[in-house]
Structures are given as structure tokens and as C-alpha cells.
Amino acid sequence: MPTSNLDPSYNKLDRIYASYGMNTNGREMSLRCPNAISLGKNEIPGLQLAFRGHADVEQNHESTLQIVLWYISEACEDALDKLEGYPHYYNKTMVPVTYRGKEYESMIYYMNHEHNYSPPSQRYIRMLEQGYREHGLDLNQIYSAPGYITPEQSRALIPYQSPIKTD
Numbered sequence: 001m002p003t004s005n006l007d008p009s010y011n012k013l014d015r016i017y018a019s020y021g022m023n024t025n026g027r028e029m030s031l032r033c034p035n036a037i038s039l040g041k042n043e044i045p046g047l048q049l050a051f052r053g054h055a056d057v058e059q060n061h062e063s064t065l066q067i068v069l070w071y072i073s074e075a076c077e078d079a080l081d082k083l084e085g086y087p088h089y090y091n092k093t094m095v096p097v098t099y100r101g102k103e104y105e106s107m108i109y110y111m112n113h114e115h116n117y118s119p120p121s122q123r124y125i126r127m128l129e130q131g132y133r134e135h136g137l138d139l140n141q142i143y144s145a146p147g148y149i150t151p152e153q154s155r156a157l158i159p160y161q162s163p164i165k166t167d
Helices: 026-032 074-083 122-135 151-157
Strands: 016-019 037-051 055-071 090-099 102-111
Touching (some): 016 037, 016 090, 026 122, 037 122, 055 102
Antiparallel strands (some): 016 055, 037 055, 090 102
């Protein structure tokens, strides 16, 4: 996966994507966008992570959302649109970000409809944890997000049923 080895004088970053969920994971991102370039960790003030079955963002003026910035192609954006169910499941907007001292507009996805907080699968959480570790994001952003539950809490929601019938 290419990383942020862009020449600092290169300032034609016209297609930047801010990821906070599964697309923080380099392996997952490379499957969808093999030519994407990770620009590394960044932050967006006034937003926070939340879980509604999948990762989402919501406004919270007391929070700062840690993200991974990606430089992407038009084809990559099209692939991400399909993955995210744009415009039905997720919508997207532009948010200001600072990269190497310059201001840019970055695309970010957010859920289209208000959903109640609900936990994602533990597989999904592991994918996020890997992406957060890869890029130096604070794992507590995941663990403190509305809708997150621990693996123990998750197991308690689904009662164990033995595959062996006892009559």
C-alpha cells in the first residue's frame, strides 16, 4: 500500500478521502482502491465516531475525530460509493482538513438516516483496530464510541444454544 511519500511541494490534492471506519485498514482499502495513497493520521474537530451497525460520524463540538486521509482517484471514489451504498445507506460531504500546513476539502461519508446506536460485529471491530494501529489512531476512539460494546457484552446478547438436542 503506498504511503505518504508525496513530495511536500505537491499541492494538487484534489481528491482526498477521510476514513474513520473499515477504510482505515490498509489491506481492506487496497482491495477496493489499489492506487490509493495513505496520507496518514489527521483530525476533524467537532465530529465523533458512533456505531449504528457500522461506523458513522456525528456532530459533537467537544470531540475531535481521528481519521486516516487518503489521496484517491475518481475510480476509487466510485468503488467506495458502491461499497458504502451511496447515496442510500451513506451520503457524503466535504469537510476542511489541514495537510502539511495547507487547507484542503476532504470527502467523508456519513449515514443517511438516523439509526439507533447498535454494535457492529466483532470481526468489523477487529478490522477497525488493525487500521487504527496501522495509522497510529487512538483505539479508545473505538471503545468509547456510542454503540460500541465489548466482546463479552456481545456474547451475552446471543444465548448459547448447544447443537446437541437433549429431550
